[in-house]
Amino acid sequence: MRAIQKRDLVPAGLVAPALAVLLVIFGIPMVQLFLISVNAPTFSFGNYRAFFGQPANIRVLLQTIEISAVTTLICVTIGYPSSYLIVGLPKRLRMVLTVLVFVPYLASVLARTYAWVAILGDRGIINNLLLNMALISNPLPLIYNRTAVYVGMVHIMLPVMILPLVSVMLGIDKSLMMAARSMGARPFSACWRVFLPLSLPGLRAGSLLVFISCLGFYITPAALGGLRDTMLSTFIASAVSSSFDLARIASSAFVLLAVAAAILFMFGVDLSDNRGFATRSSQKSGQSRPYLVPAVGRSLSEIAAPYRARRWAVQLYQAGEGGPLWATAGTVFVGLVLLYLLFPGIVVIVMSFSPGTYLQFPPSGLSLQWYHSFFGNPSWTRAAWTSIQIGVAVAILSTVVGTLAAFGLSRASPRVRSVLTMVILMPIVLPIIVVGIAAYLGLLNLGLVGTKIGIVLAHSLGAVGMVVVIVSASLGNFDRRLEQAAMSMRAGPFRTFTKVTLPLIRPGMIAGSVFAFLFSFDEVIITSLVSGFSIRTLPLKMWENMRNEIDPTIAAVASLLTLLPVLWLALLGASWWCANKLARRTSPDPAA
Incomplete structure (x- = not known):
């Protein structure tokens, strides 16, 4: 009995630091916000009645849901066929396209x-291209409208849709499609009735991530949209910076949170249970339609069965019609999607070398004047150094706390692991503006608003979750028998962890720290809420300059921020290669 209790206490102790940070900076403030929104201790819904009593608030809420839903639909329309085509490519080409x-x-x-x-x-x-070609006489209104918002938001969220789909599609047994074809199913029918149900977990996960993330969007709609494209997150952020009516802010935040919770409740079931989901979906659809429809469908199918059999026998050993055409169309489609994703970054990098007083594409020459302007301006360099300091601190804190939490979760029982993982990942799942409001209130309770320590703690809410996910994936492939062998040789728990476990999960820890740093270095919504007026990070200064003036130095900053992930990916690839080389060197020779 004591051994069982000790086994349960050790994982809880390892997860405790992550839960403590989450509780103090996010959990308790969320409870406070809810109590403020319901006018505790009198407990009334006056704040919510005031929110829904204003037509402007309802319009902004419906507009937020509409923009998020349309962005999700566009991402599904583009992301699903892109993922399907990428998965069907050879391994090396697939890896290149995924990167x-x-x-x-x-x-x-x-x-x-x-x-x-x-x-x-x-x-x-x-507009410059069309004006130079004399196709238009005045610039087209391509920006500050709803279409520009969709273009920008889909560009940001499309990878979030593609990556889960590719991950799930890679795990689908291709022999199932071949079996369906061997039974006479056409390619579209086999994909619709076999491949699509098996890929629903990835489709559902990507859709949920895209929709809920879009609910908290603030930067892109404000920069690309007009006054009619205001989202509820912009409404909440402006209330924080202007009136700071905490009751109004809390009620607005929980209305947005209620929308996210409703979507998660309806669609956020076990993403790994694809077979159960498909079964439940078919049962529900079968119960919701009249019995006459499936009966007629079965009768028509039986009548057409001999014709399908003869057609299948004739085409079985023939090359599929339109094969090269479909292959070319798929290649063009994937190429256009990659161009859409990569072209904006290329544009920024090329424009940053413009020699004139304004940005040009393509530039008339090459000049480093905007990079000299960046590195020679103390306000820019000070902001960059502040972001580096905060990012390094977040990476260290999140890596230590997240690794301990992931190690503890790997030793916990499945039910406890599921609950604790859901709690730790909550700041990533919820709309970012709600997390920012809670973090502001939590730091206000600690007196850390406007301090670097406060920003580090606020950024760590999401960074810890990223480290837990990545390190947990490394621990999932870890052979526990290696630890048992070390302990059988009288190695203590600490020595076993440092000599056996740590070297094998080090690539996951490095990847987690890199993601934590990038998350902190790019964060602007939470930073704008908790930094006060005394601390300016690089993204925050960049955002302020984008709103107040058109400074070409921003192009140099944006190009550096675009190239930074490439550098980190190169470092991760090098560490992964070194880890594999070390593993091959230390692994026993099978021929020995």
């Missing part, structure tokens, strides 16, 4: 948003 999709995901949101400002602006690339 090319992954690089824009790691790039700064501000840099990508600024790129679309430079592309869609009145004097942007598209």
